[in-house]
Amino acid sequence: MLCSGWPTGGRDQCQGDSGGPLYHNGNVVGVCSFGIGCGEVNFPGVNARNVMIMDTLFIFSAIPSNPQRIVGGSATTIDQYPTIAGLLFSWDWSQYWHACGGIILNSRSILTAAHCVAGDPIGRWRIRVGSTWANTGGDVYFVIEIVVHDSYNPRTMDSDISIVRSLFAISFNDNVRAAPIAGSNYIVADNQAVWATGWGDLSHGTHAGSEQLQHVQLVIINQTICRNNYASRGYTITDNMMCSGWPSGGRDQCQGDSGGPLYHSGVVVGVCSFGIGCAQADFPRVNVRVSRYTSWITSNA
Template sequence: MRVFIALLGCIAAVTAVPAFPQRIVGGSLTTVDQYPTIVSLLFSWSATSFFQNCGGTIITNRAILTAAHCPFRDSPLSWRVRAGSSYANSGGTVYALDSIIINPNYNTWSMDFDVAIMRTSQVISFNNVVKAASVAGPNYNLADNQVVWAAGWGTTSSGGPASEQLRHVQIWTVNQIACRDRYAAGGATITDNMLCSGVLDVGGRDQCQGDSGGPLYHNGIVVGVCSWGFGCAQPHGDAVYKWRARAGSSLANSGGTVYAINSCTIHPSFSFRTMNNDIAILRTAVAIINSSAKPVSIAGVNYNLPDNQVVWAAGWGTTLVGVAPGEQLRHIQGWTINQKTCASSYATFGANVTANMLCFGWPLGGVRDQCQGDSGGPIYHNGNLVGISSWGYGCANAAYPGVNTRISKLATWIQTNA
C-alpha cells in the first residue's frame, strides 16, 4: 500500500486503499540474479488463473516472508509462489502453499504487526537465482539515513500499470520521530514495529501498489517488509495514513468542512481478495448534516434495478489510468450491466462477480467508467444510492465493466450500523 513502512515484527526487530491491489517508483529494471531471495506472489479468485499481486522473501526452503495484509483471510489455495524469475507472471518455478501464518497481533486498522509467513507445499529448490535471505536479528543496528534497496513488480506510479520485470530503487531510512510526526498530523500511528524509508521532503522514489510484502534490503540483509503509506513517492509522507472526511465542497482538497473520523466499521464478511461485501461505515467525531451536506436515500432490500438503467457515478478519481486524480468533482452517466454478462467477462481470469455486486459501464464501448480515486464513491439511480465503487480491471475497458457493491443486498447491514 506506500513510501513505505516495512514490517518484520516476529522475525526481525528492525521493521516497520481496488480494485486490483498492485509499487517501485523512480527505480530501474533489474534481474533476479541480483535478488535471488525475492519471489512473486500470485493470487487467484478461483484457484485457477493466477496473477502477481504481492511480493515476498524466501527465508527457508519452505517459508516465504510477506505482509499480513496480502493473504489476510485467504485460503492457501488462493496463492502461489513464483521463485527464480525476473518476471512477475512467467518463468522460474511456481510452488503451491500448504499454509499461511498471520501474525496474531496483526491489526487491519493500524497496520501494526503487518507480517505473515507462507509455507510452501514442497521444498523450494535452491540454485543461483533462488536463495534464502538473511534477516535482521533483534540486535541489528540500522541508523537513520542509511542506504536501503527495495525491489518488486509493483506499479511505477500511483494508479499506474504494474511492472512485469523486476525493478529496484535506492532509498534511505527515515528518522522514526520525523516519520511519526508527519503521519500523526493525519491521524496515523507509526509504531516501533515499523520502519520508514524514502527520500524525505524530496519524494520521487518509493514502493507502490503490487510491492506489498516485498523486501527492503540493507547491505543485503532483509530489514523490512513493504506494508503501507500515503500515495507513492510522496515527499512529505513516508509510507502510511489515516482518514478525514471533507463535506460540502466540489473540490477534493479544499473548501467545505473537514471532519475527523471516530470509528470505522467494516463488514464482517468483507474479503479483500474476492472483494465481496466491500463496504464500510466511517463515523465522524461530530455531526455533519448542514445546508451543503445532506444524507442520501439508499436502495432498500426490495429496490428494483433492472439491466440497462441509466445511473450516475461521481467522484474525484483519475480520468485515465496513471493520470493524477482530479481536483474538481466530476460525474458520468452510465448503465447497469447484465449480471451474467459481467460475471462471464470476469470469469475468464478467475474473478467472481457475486450477487452483492453491481456492474456499471457504457454499452456502446469502454469510454466511460470509474477509476482510481473513485473507490468508495456513489452510483445513483434516480437520486438513490444503489452502488459503491469497488473494483474492476483497468478503467473504461469495454470488456470489463466497473464493479460496485450493490447497496440493496447490504441495506439491512447499513441500517443496523449507521
C-alpha cells in the same frame, strides 16, 4: 475476501455491481467481486477485503499506493535479488497473477505482509521464485499454510507480517536463495542507504504492475519525523515500523510491492507494508521492522 448477504437469501449485489463499495459505518470495507447467482441462501456475494487493497484505500483522501510498483527506480534481474519471491493470487481458482512480494526464508517458507494474505483460502495463492518476471518464468509452488502474526491489526497495520509455507520444498539455485534477515539487535541509522525491489506500480494510480523486476535506492527516514507526519493524518507509526523513502520524494515502493523486501547491505531489514500515495516527500513508505520480529520469524519459518 469478505462475504456479505442475507441469511434467508433474497438480498445481494448482482451483475453490474462489480467494483462497487461495501460500507460499514460509512467506511469502505469491501469491493464487490463475484458470486454464484444472486440472492442465493448458501452463496453470498464475495468482496475484496479492504486489507487486500489497503495500500490504495489506506488513506481514503489520498488514494495513491502491494499489493504496490517501484517508483523512481530501474529495471533489474533476479540474479541480483535471488531472495525475492512473488505471491500470485487467483480470483477464479485457475489463473494466478502477481499480487504481492515475498522474501525466501528457507526451502519451505516465504515472509510477506499479513495484509496480503490474511483471511484468504490457501488455494487462492501460489509462490513464484527464480524469475525476473512477475507472471512468467521461474518455478511456481502450491501453498500449504499461511501463518499470520497473532498481533496483526488490520486497522492500524501494526504487526503486518506473515509467513506463507510451500507444499513442496523450494529448489535453490543461483536465482533462488534464502535471505539473511536482521537480528533482534540490528540497527539501521537515519539516512542509511537501503534498497527496495518488487513488481509493483511504477507510479501512483496506474494500477498496472511492472512485468520486469524493479529496484530503487532509498534511505531510512527519521522515525520521529515519519511518526509526526503520519499522525497529522490520524495514523500511528509504532516502534514495530520503520520508514524509508527519499527526502525530496520521487522514489518509493508502490502498489504490488507490499510484502517485499527492504535491504540494508544485503540483509532484509523491512517488509513493505503501507503508505499514503507513492513517492510523496512527506509520507515515506512504512515497513515492518524485521528486527522486532526476528524471534517470531525464526520460530515459525
